[in-house]
Amino acid sequence: MTSRDVGTIDFLPVSPWVVRPADLQPPLQSDISASFAVIGAGYTGLSAALALKGAAADVVLVEREFAGFGASGRNAGHLTPTIGKDLPTLMLFGKRRAAQLVRFADEAVRHVESLIEEYRIECDYVPSGNIMAAVHPKHEARLRHAATVAAQIGAHVRFLGRDEMRARGVPPAFLSGALEESGGALDPGKYVMALRRAVMQAGAPLYEQTAVEEIIDGPQPCIRTAMGSIKADHVVLATNAYTPALGRLRHTVYPLYDTLFETEPLSPSQLAALDWPGREGILTAHESLENYRLTARGTIVGGSKGVRYPYGSALVEGSRQATLALLERAFRDRFPGLGEVKIAHFWGGWIAMTLHFLPALGRTGTHQKIYHAIGYNGHGVAAATAMGAIAADWMLGRKNEHLEALRRFVPPLPPEPLRWLTIRGVMSIINAVDARIDRQIRAQRAAGR
Numbered sequence: 001m002t003s004r005d006v007g008t009i010d011f012l013p014v015s016p017w018v019v020r021p022a023d024l025q026p027p028l029q030s031d032i033s034a035s036f037a038v039i040g041a042g043y044t045g046l047s048a049a050l051a052l053k054g055a056a057a058d059v060v061l062v063e064r065e066f067a068g069f070g071a072s073g074r075n076a077g078h079l080t081p082t083i084g085k086d087l088p089t090l091m092l093f094g095k096r097r098a099a100q101l102v103r104f105a106d107e108a109v110r111h112v113e114s115l116i117e118e119y120r121i122e123c124d125y126v127p128s129g130n131i132m133a134a135v136h137p138k139h140e141a142r143l144r145h146a147a148t149v150a151a152q153i154g155a156h157v158r159f160l161g162r163d164e165m166r167a168r169g170v171p172p173a174f175l176s177g178a179l180e181e182s183g184g185a186l187d188p189g190k191y192v193m194a195l196r197r198a199v200m201q202a203g204a205p206l207y208e209q210t211a212v213e214e215i216i217d218g219p220q221p222c223i224r225t226a227m228g229s230i231k232a233d234h235v236v237l238a239t240n241a242y243t244p245a246l247g248r249l250r251h252t253v254y255p256l257y258d259t260l261f262e263t264e265p266l267s268p269s270q271l272a273a274l275d276w277p278g279r280e281g282i283l284t285a286h287e288s289l290e291n292y293r294l295t296a297r298g299t300i301v302g303g304s305k306g307v308r309y310p311y312g313s314a315l316v317e318g319s320r321q322a323t324l325a326l327l328e329r330a331f332r333d334r335f336p337g338l339g340e341v342k343i344a345h346f347w348g349g350w351i352a353m354t355l356h357f358l359p360a361l362g363r364t365g366t367h368q369k370i371y372h373a374i375g376y377n378g379h380g381v382a383a384a385t386a387m388g389a390i391a392a393d394w395m396l397g398r399k400n401e402h403l404e405a406l407r408r409f410v411p412p413l414p415p416e417p418l419r420w421l422t423i424r425g426v427m428s429i430i431n432a433v434d435a436r437i438d439r440q441i442r443a444q445r446a447a448g449r
Contacts, residue, residue: 009324010345016262017189018073021066021196021208028207028228034060036395037223037232039212039246042072043380044373045238046195047115047388053202055396060230061204062223064211064242068192071240071380074349076260076291076301077191078281079112079183080130081105082379085357087146087155099153100405101358106156107402108386109183115385116191119198123190124296129181130281131160133174135334136437139285140176147178156181169275173334174282185281185293188381212246217365234395237372238388240380241350244313251412252360253375254423255310259319259348260303261327262295263341271298273337286437287430290330299344300335303327304378305434307351309423312416319348333441351378355411359383361391362407371395375410 014020036052038045041063052059063069083105084090090098116125134140143159150157160168160177170177200206215235216222223230237243241255266274276294284290292302306323310316324346332339352375354360360375371394373387386402393400413419 011319012345012347014069015074015189015260015347015349016345017077017187018068018193021193024066025200025206025208027209028062028225028230030228032060032228033231034058035233036060037062037230037235038238039215039223039235040070040238040240040242041067041196041206041208042070042238042240043192043195043384044240044388044391045236046192046199047385048236048238048373048392049199049204049388050195050202051389051392052396053199053204055392057396059204060207061199062207062210062212062225062230064209066208067196067206068189070242071349071351072192072384073189074260074347075188075381076293076303077186077188077295077381078130078283078291078293078379079109079125079186079381080281080283080379081109081155081180081182081382082130082283083358083383087149087157088142089357091149095153097405100402102150102153102155104386104402104405105383106182108382111386111389112382115195119194121191121194123186123188123194125186126184126279128184128278128280129179130183130185130283131170131174131177131179132283132285133170133177134285135173135175136441137175138437143176143178143285150178168280169277170280170282171274171276171335173336174284177285179280183382185279186381187296191381215246215248215370217367217370219367219369221365221369233369235370236391236395237370237374238391240374240376240384241352242315243352243372243374245315248364249360249372249374250313252410253352253354254313254413254419255315255350256307256353257310257317257319257348258304258307258351258378259323259327259346260301261324261331261343261346263300263331263338264344265298266300266338266341270338270341274335286434288427288434290334292334300331300338300341302331305330306431307427309420309427311420315350319346330438333438336445351376351380353377355413358408358410359387359406360410361387361394361403362410
């Protein structure tokens with residue numbers, strides 16, 4: 001990518017999955033009240049609204065752009081039960097809680113599948129599973145151990161050796177892996193837009209183009225916008241990486257900028273030569289992972305390597321030429337037989353991270369009326385959808401088995417500039433480890449091994 005830069009390549013304003021809706025809903029232009037108000041119309045907010053409307057509750061949603069504008073319309077579309085950094089790390093929380101979290105993650109996938117069935121959502125869902133794949137022999141022992149730990153706590157994960165990977169037709173750059181048997185891949189734009197339609201058809205007012213300027217605490221919190229306000233008995237923040245920009249939970253989540261790409265469509269002969277019949281989603285076992293999947297339109301979507309944290313959690317930075325070059329080189333390394341296939345476009349967006357790599361579910365405010373469900377650490381298709389429904393149950397006072405596992409202490413982030421220095425330092429170490437592994441892979445390939 002030495003001849004291209006961010007100003008000249010096809011860098012999409014949102015993603016290839018989502019465009020501005022033709023039926024864009026008008027902004028809030030008056031002062032209203034409701035029992036429940038949801039801020040953010042991505043997977044979490046839409047799922048919460050559907051669950052609340054299913055209980056015949058009075059609920060409204062506000063969204064600063066349009067439903068699906070954020071990470072829900074920009075991700076790669078891996079429906080995965082991944083939770084935490086990895087399964088061995090998850091065991092640091094203790095076997096009992098790790099098992100609870102794994103059950104939540106599996107249930108999150110099933111929850112998405114139930115919504116797809118209930119609302120007859122056509123989102124090109126392929127229940128192929130996802131593979132955390134080794135690209136270097138050094139990755140294999142860790143993945144084998146992860147699969148063993150997973151079996152011990154009831155996760156539907158099993159190790160695939162090299163022969164099994166080749167028998168499945170997984171591209172040869174991916175040597176072995178831990179297969180998550182539940183989930184697969186879908187079109188995230190079609191999915192989020194179907195949830196948007198379902199919310200509107202259920203009769204929940206959706207105010208798009210409505211930026212929240214202030215959330216005023218009180219026995220009945222008030223959401224203030226430029227042209228109107230909402231007083232509600234309960235408010236839920238479904239704003240993920242955008243939450244610190246609202247002046248909320250700055251010590252709970254931090255944003256990272258993630259960049260993805262899509263190739264041009266592969267020809268029939270290229271697809272046949274690739275021989276990826278199961279279309280399993282692939283996440284590499286790098287410290288800063290790469291992801292790849294085949295789409296229904298015959299393209300490859302990938303990316304995620306080279307994420308960056310902006311100083312002060314300010315959502316002002318985008319992709320850089322060096323990041324785009326890094327992603328294209330990684331793609332060429334993993335799919336050397338597709339040298340003639342061009343990258344059609346890039347896009348990017350914000351994901352929300354927590355220090356313990358687990359979602360954050362909680363409530364704040366003097367009267368504990370402001371709830372939040374955020375922080376999916378790059379694995380939000382399933383978790384974010386499920387967390388919306390769980391938050392709805394909590395606000396309605398209904399029992400939900402996953403509340404105990406998710407309503408736990410979240411380690412606070414240090415203040416700036418220590419936060420920026422810490423995250424930058426950790427990312428530098430992670431990137432150095434991954435770069436060393438990738439150099440070794442290229443050297444082995446050049447030597448014909």
